[in-house]
Amino acid sequence: MDAPRWLDAREARAWRGYRRMRRLLDLELARELMQDAGLSEPDYDVLSDLSETPDQRLRLSELADRMLWSRSRLSHHLARMQQRGLVTREEHPSDGRGSIVVLTPAGRAAIEAAAPGHVAAVRRHLIDLLTPEEIDALAALTQRVVDRLSGRPTATEG
Amino acid sequence: MDAPRWLDAREARAWRGYRRMRRLLDLELARELMQDAGLSEPDYDVLSDLSETPDQRLRLSELADRMLWSRSRLSHHLARMQQRGLVTREEHPSDGRGSIVVLTPAGRAAIEAAAPGHVAAVRRHLIDLLTPEEIDALAALTQRVVDRLSGRPTATEG
DNA sequence: GCAATGTGGTTGACATGTCATCAACCGTAG
DNA sequence: CTACGGTTGATGACATGTCAACCACATTGC
Numbered sequence: 001m002d003a004p005r006w007l008d009a010r011e012a013r014a015w016r017g018y019r020r021m022r023r024l025l026d027l028e029l030a031r032e033l034m035q036d037a038g039l040s041e042p043d044y045d046v047l048s049d050l051s052e053t054p055d056q057r058l059r060l061s062e063l064a065d066r067m068l069w070s071r072s073r074l075s076h077h078l079a080r081m082q083q084r085g086l087v088t089r090e091e092h093p094s095d096g097r098g099s100i101v102v103l104t105p106a107g108r109a110a111i112e113a114a115a116p117g118h119v120a121a122v123r124r125h126l127i128d129l130l131t132p133e134e135i136d137a138l139a140a141l142t143q144r145v146v147d148r149l150s151g152r153p154t155a156t157e158g
Numbered sequence: 159m160d161a162p163r164w165l166d167a168r169e170a171r172a173w174r175g176y177r178r179m180r181r182l183l184d185l186e187l188a189r190e191l192m193q194d195a196g197l198s199e200p201d202y203d204v205l206s207d208l209s210e211t212p213d214q215r216l217r218l219s220e221l222a223d224r225m226l227w228s229r230s231r232l233s234h235h236l237a238r239m240q241q242r243g244l245v246t247r248e249e250h251p252s253d254g255r256g257s258i259v260v261l262t263p264a265g266r267a268a269i270e271a272a273a274p275g276h277v278a279a280v281r282r283h284l285i286d287l288l289t290p291e292e293i294d295a296l297a298a299l300t301q302r303v304v305d306r307l308s309g310r311p312t313a314t315e316g
Numbered sequence: 317g318c319a320a321t322g323t324g325g326t327t328g329a330c331a332t333g334t335c336a337t338c339a340a341c342c343g344t345a346g
Numbered sequence: 347c348t349a350c351g352g353t354t355g356a357t358g359a360c361a362t363g364t365c366a367a368c369c370a371c372a373t374t375g376c
Contacts, residue, residue: 004274011285014293017300022180023226024307042362061324068181073363075326080361097324097371116162127169129302135172137295142175144287149182200332219354231333233355238331255341255354 025125032121037114042077044118047086047103047111056103059092063101086110183283190279195272200235202276205244205261205269214261217250221259244268 007015030041039047049066050056058066064074078101081087086107092098103111130138165173188199197205207224208214216224222232236259239245244265250256261269288296 004277005281006277007280007285010290010293010297014288014297014300015280015285017297017304020226021300021303021307024304027226028307040362059324068178068185070364071325072327072365076363079326092324095324095372099325119162119164122165122173123163125307126303127165127173129306130172130299132168134295134299135168137292138299139168139172139175141288141292141296142172142179145179145284146175146182148287149179149186149283198332217354228334229355230335230357233357234333237356250354253342253354257355 028125029118029121033114033118036117037110039110039114043081043086044111044114046074046077046081047107048115050087050101050103051108051111056108057090057100060089060099060101081107186283187276187279191272191276194275195268197268197272201239201244202269202272204232204235204239205265206273208245208259208261209266209269214266215248215258218247218257218259239265 026041033039033041033044037044045067046063049063050058060074060078061071063069064071067074069077078087078089082089085104088102088104090100090102092100127135184199191197191199191202195202203225204221207221208216218232218236219229222229225232227235236245236247240247243262246260246262248258248260250258285293
């Protein structure tokens with residue numbers, strides 16, 4: 001209950017800017033991705049992670065962890081993608097509970113068709129607007145924040 | 159169909175870091191806000207914008223524009239917040255179509271109770287982890303991206 | 317072998333966001 | 347005053363995300 005340390009003008013500018021960028025960039029990238037490739041961002045992320053894996057297949061829980069998704073969310077989403085023929089499920093060879101998510105040829109085709117345009121959009125709306133110093137600063141700063149958030153369980157002390 | 163310019167290692171680090179931070183930071187801030195104050199982030203944003211306004215009231219469309227929300231989304235969300243007694247609607251005095259969103263005493267109490275903790279969380283998980291230079295860099299870079307995105311309609315040429 | 321407990325994944329109920337549509341309303345032209 | 351095009355906000359249908367309950371299987375201890 002101490003007097004709260006509000007954000008000063010510079011801090012507030014950074015915080016507001018971040019949130020505004022987040023919203024606008026998200027909307028625009030999602031819009032272009034859907035228009036150009038018929039994929040949502042979650043679709044793209046699933047396909048992208050799967051396609052970067054040696055056998056184009058991952059255990060559901062492993063994929064969920066990489067994406068920072070709940071298993072439930074991934075399961076629901078995979079059901080929809082499966083209906084569209086982008087992925088399939090296979091049984092785990094040794095663990096009867098496990099589910100293996102596999103990229104279908106159609107899924108591979110979809111990500112390969114979508115990737116160049118999406119990367120170009122990321123460049124056009126973000127990366128290419130930054131100086132090399134800013135890119136490094138962004139990488140460093142986000143890394144630090146991520147490490148804190150994923151490292152500790154929940155630091156509750158001041 | 160030109161050879162796509164993929165992201166190089168440094169660019170990819172920044173892009174992945176940004177997206178990971180975004181997800182983790184969002185989850186954590188939302189979690190704490192809900193736990194400590196019983197508000198979702200959208201709730202907080204609505205209350206915050208309203209409370210910063212002279213008469214604690216704004217026209218729906220004006221509020222939607224500030225928040226970068228669609229009128230539909232805001233209308234739905236206000237219906238839920240109204241049921242919880244956080245806001246009310248009034249008729250616009252001169253424009254019969256208009257709807258004025260008003261902060262209730264309960265709404266004001268809610269934002270005043272929530273704000274210190276939320277700001278502290280923003281500090282703890284983001285702001286206080288950055289150097290002054292990084293804060294300025296973040297402000298500058300997000301501002302630039304936002305300006306591009308909100309300025310032009312949709313630049314489609316390379 | 318078998319109960320007790322833990323883990324992986326699915327499912328349904330529900331909260332939230334989006335889109336399309338609609339009715340009421342404004343401003344202006346006739 | 348009427349007609350018309352555009353705006354405002356509400357609403358219903360639908361897509362998506364979350365939470366909690368659940369089932370099947372795995373693991374452990376006896």
